[in-house]
Amino acid sequence: MINSNRTRSFLKLPIVIAMATAGLAAQQASAHGYIESPKSRAFMCHSDGGRLNVNCGPVMYEPQSTEYIGVPGRNDLEHFPSNAQACTGDFKVCGPADGTIAAGGLVRFSPINEQSATRWAKTTIKPGPQNFTWHYKAGHATRYWQFYITKKDWNPNQPLTRDSFEMTPLLDQPWPSGTVPAPANGETHHTVNIPSDRSGYHVLLATWKVNDTDATFYSVVDLNIDNGEVIPSNWNTVGAVQPEALSIGDKVKTRVFNAQGELNAKQVVLNIDSAELAKADVWPHALAKKVNAAKQGYQMGLLNDKDEVVPNFGRNEILVKKGSDIVNVMIDKEQAAKPGQLSITGMQTEYTLKDGKTELHFNAIAKGGDYTVKATVLNAKGESVTFQQAPAGNTPHFSIPLNNVSPGVYDLVVVATSKKGEVLQDGARFTLKAEAGGGEGGNEGGNGGEGGAKYDxxxxxxxxxxxxxxxxxxxxxxxxxxxxxxxxxxxxxxxxxxxxxxxxxxxxxxxxxxxxx
Structure with missing residues (x-):
């Protein structure tokens, strides 16, 4: 039964659909949807969203997958884990457990559940009607969309819970076309009325309830609501400092630019000389204090209600006074030199020959610099049978064919040479066995391992x-x-x-x- 509030919302706030040409097969994909505009927290972690959020975990690769399944045991954390049947209600009665809302209850996406006043980049909007866009990576028959906002007195430094949000949605909008899927690789647009009594940092939770599974997709949007009561600032933002853990011996420095180029004299350097200073939220505060004390024409921190820049533990903005010729300040991290590492994975101890042939597939991974990697196969006499050099860019995978070779013991020798002349070496010994009734392989050479295993x-x-x-x-x-x-x-x-x-x-x-x- 559709309540009167839902009906009024639907009549006043029509949907605009951007249809796409993708077929129904796209509905079977793992990708689904997210709030594209204003950019959601997860989308801001993705390269398409500008990577404005960092240290997000694997959601940076698939912001569309913050999906609460609704079936006990299918999500890692559930609001009602004792339910014997699927919970198909809305956010008020079902969904991910408190504290796991942003990630849709999925443990693998839990980094985006972190919550503080400064942890996430925000989009500034005004109160009143605002357009929110769901972007879809796969179509689904849809039941409704709902949009919730945090309470006036919510605490932004505590995990998101149901008590953080108003339980009456700002918009409760049914899908008008029954079981017709929302468009794969398309969009829906929703007009959401942001309350005039909200100002500053608030979180908007958008949920998309699909109709062809028990799933609901969760997307949180971090907003800075400018209601006109904020004192106009004398500062412009020209950069930001994102927290991440560093190591002892690292250096962090500012790079300052005006319209003509870099201003080297305005650079400030912070040496990471202790484990405490290397912590993700500590060094940004220390750097901000050092920058502000240097008085180089830019400041780091967060603005308080007096329009003053205050150093912060965590994310800091980089600000200049209006009228400054500084247009950009970047943060450059110089990591302490670390010894390189070379490792070989994927090699087997035995290979079975077919017509005197086989093929080696393995990875030679060189870490700690830019290396040229060369692999050589030697027979028992120490003679080179074949060799191969990896393409530029530390590409780790090798496919080395061995033709007209005899059974016996062989050595793989891999050497990685850096541009600075550092040499790393690793190897693996393997045996080639005579063919013993093995079957034929597939499209890529077939007999890829012991016993004549087949593959395509x-x-x-x-x-x-x-x-x-x-x-x-x-x-x-x-x-x-x-x-x-x-x-x-x-x-x-x-x-x-x-x-x-x-x-x-x-x-x-x-x-x-x-x-x-």
Whole structure:
């Protein structure tokens, strides 16, 4: 039954739909939706959202996935874990536990549950009607959207709970087209009336209740509500200091620019010389105090109600007086020199030859600098059989074919050389066995391991061709994985180097898409 408030909201505040051409198959993807404008907390962690928030955890790769499932046992934390059946009500009676609201109750996204007055970047808006845009990565039949705002007296330095929010939503808007999906890769626009009695920092919670599963998507937006009562500031913001943990021996310095270029004389340097100073919230405060004492024409901190800049433990803004010629101040972190590291993963101890051939797949990962990496295979006599140099950019994966080789013991020798001349070395010994009735391999060379294991591709080669039953060799661990049947097979193709949730054997959700062979 639709209550009168919902009906009035819907009639006065119509939806505008930006339809897309993606088909229904997109509905099976793991991606879903988030508030794009004003930018949500999770979206601000993503590169498309400007990375205005940092140290967000894996939500930076998928801000669209803060999804409360609604079925006991499906989320890591639930509001009512004792429920025997799915909880399908709205935020007031269901949903993630208090303190886990921003992450939709998912432990893997818990970094965005952190809450303080200065932790997150904010969007300044005015009271009154404001447009909020949901952006969709996959379509879903929709039941409604709801928008809640924090109370006038909420405490921004405590975890978000239901008691933080007004329980009457600012907007309670049903989907007008029944079971027609919200558009995949499209948008919906919602006019939300921001109360005139709110000012300063508030959190808006937007929930999207879908109708083809028990899921509800959660998206929180950090707002600075300018209601006209704030004293006009004499400062302009030209940068920001984001907290992150550092190490003893690191240096943090400012880089100051006007329209003509960098002003080196205005640089301030802070040496991280203790474990206490290296803490994420400590060094920004120390740097702000040092900058402000140096009187170089810019200040660090947060503005108080007297328009004064006060150093803060955590995020600080970088400000200049209006009329200053300084247009930008950047923070440069110089890490203390650390010894390089080289490691080999994915090598097996034995390989079975087929027609005198096999192929080595492994990663040679060089950390601590910019290295040129070369891999050489030597036979028992110490003679070079073949070698390969990795492409520029520390690309770690090697695929080395061995042709016309004999059974026996071989050594893999990997050498990494930095631009400064530092040399790192690692190796692995392996045995080539004579063929013993092994089967044929697949599209990428087949016999990828002991016993003639079959596979169709070496991951991630042929990514777009993966489907239910596709078998891949994961060079990072030398194991083979089979793409699961059914709708989840679509997840097998979802991979990039920066978003690897479903990477077989590696991503945190790989078991949802793959079976190990």
């Amino acid at each position: 591709y070496v991951f991630p080669n042929g990514l777009k061709s993966y489907k239910a039953g596709t078998v891949v060799l994961q060079p990072k661990d030398g194991k083979t994985y089979e793409c699961k049947p059914g709708a989840v097979a679509g997840w097998c193709t979802q991979w990039t180097s920066s978003a690897n949730a479903y990477e077989p054997g590696v991503g945190f959700a790989w078991q949802s898409a793959w079976n190990v062979k």
